[in-house]
Amino acid sequence: MRIATWNINSVTVRLPRLLAWLESTGTDVLCLQETKCTLEQFPHDELRALGYEAAVNANGRWNGVALVSRVGLADVVVGLPGGPEYEGVQEPRAVSATCGPVRLWSVYVPNGREIGHPHYAYKLAWLEALRVAAADDAAGSRPFAILGDYNVAPTDEDVFDTSFFEGQTHVTAPERDALAALRKTGLEDVVPRPLKYDRPYTYWDYRQLSFPKNRGMRIDLVYGNSPFAKAVSDAYVDREERKGKGASDHAPVVVDLDV
DNA sequence: ATGACCGGTCCCACCGGA
Numbered sequence: 001m002r003i004a005t006w007n008i009n010s011v012t013v014r015l016p017r018l019l020a021w022l023e024s025t026g027t028d029v030l031c032l033q034e035t036k037c038t039l040e041q042f043p044h045d046e047l048r049a050l051g052y053e054a055a056v057n058a059n060g061r062w063n064g065v066a067l068v069s070r071v072g073l074a075d076v077v078v079g080l081p082g083g084p085e086y087e088g089v090q091e092p093r094a095v096s097a098t099c100g101p102v103r104l105w106s107v108y109v110p111n112g113r114e115i116g117h118p119h120y121a122y123k124l125a126w127l128e129a130l131r132v133a134a135a136d137d138a139a140g141s142r143p144f145a146i147l148g149d150y151n152v153a154p155t156d157e158d159v160f161d162t163s164f165f166e167g168q169t170h171v172t173a174p175e176r177d178a179l180a181a182l183r184k185t186g187l188e189d190v191v192p193r194p195l196k197y198d199r200p201y202t203y204w205d206y207r208q209l210s211f212p213k214n215r216g217m218r219i220d221l222v223y224g225n226s227p228f229a230k231a232v233s234d235a236y237v238d239r240e241e242r243k244g245k246g247a248s249d250h251a252p253v254v255v256d257l258d259v
Numbered sequence: 260a261t262g263a264c265c266g267g268t269c270c271c272a273c274c275g276g277a
Contacts, residue, residue, distance in 0.1 A: 009265075009276085010265090010266055010267080012266090012267095013267095034266095034276090036266070036267070060267095061266085061267050061268070061275095062267085062274095062275075111277065112277085113275085113276090151277075165277090169277070170277060203277080204261095205276090206263095206264035206265055207263075207264045207265095208263060208264085209261090209262055210263095211261055212260090212261045212263090213262095214261095217277075239261090242261080243260090243261050247261090248265095249264085249265080249276080249277090
């Protein structure tokens with residue numbers, strides 16, 4: 001079984017790439033983030049033509065997540081139970097479902113913007129709510145994973161230059177502590193292998209030739225419980241999908257499971 | 260080549276991304 005996570009940065013603009021990628025990789029379940037569409041705009045018909053159904057949490061121009069599956073979608077939960085609001089709104093940043101033998105979340109963790117910004121406190125509160133909401137499944141015997149854009153680089157090895165990020169979000173101790181607390185529920189970081197260079201970055205800024213210079217970050221993560229992690233036969237970052245005109249600024253992370 | 264931001268928006272610039 002092949003599962004993947006991909007911050008697609010607009011499912012509308014990226015639809016031709018999405019369909020071609022699903023076909024070429026034979027992915028069974030894809031977790032999407034930043035769909036940037038309404039529920040009505042989500043391309044259910046095009047995906048159904050390839051044999052996929054989708055569970056979607058979206059409300060317009062920002063954020064938006066989905067689970068796209070050709071191996072079933074059961075017990076769908078839309079949103080993060082107990083999750084915080086930002087400016088009075090529950091943003092579409094989480095959706096979970098059972099896909100065949102595994103329980104999966106697709107999450108888009110808030111960016112945080114700047115240290116001390118209300119969005120930063122919101123980010124930390126959101127990660128804490130995720131920890132609480134996922135604790136039972138994390139400790140369970142069914143393969144379970146939270147995949148998505150965490151907007152946190154777990155270690156200094158996960159950014160191209162630590163000095164570049166001094167004083168910025170994504171690398172601070174409170175953010176990394178929040179990830180550590182999440183792992184402590186029984187989840188481990190399934191680190192993919194890079195297809196080139198030495199580090200499995202998943203994101204490269206559009207600006208300043210970041211991708212050709214490999215000035216990247218590993219912020220798209222797969223946190224799986226022990227039954228999930230034990231079933232992993234391979235994991236890699238598909239950096240090929242970051243290439244060319246019309247790419248997302250994130251590459252998909254692909255995980256193969258023996259389940 | 261992987262090549263010097265991009266997507267969305269009621270619109271001629273700005274927000275959000277990280």
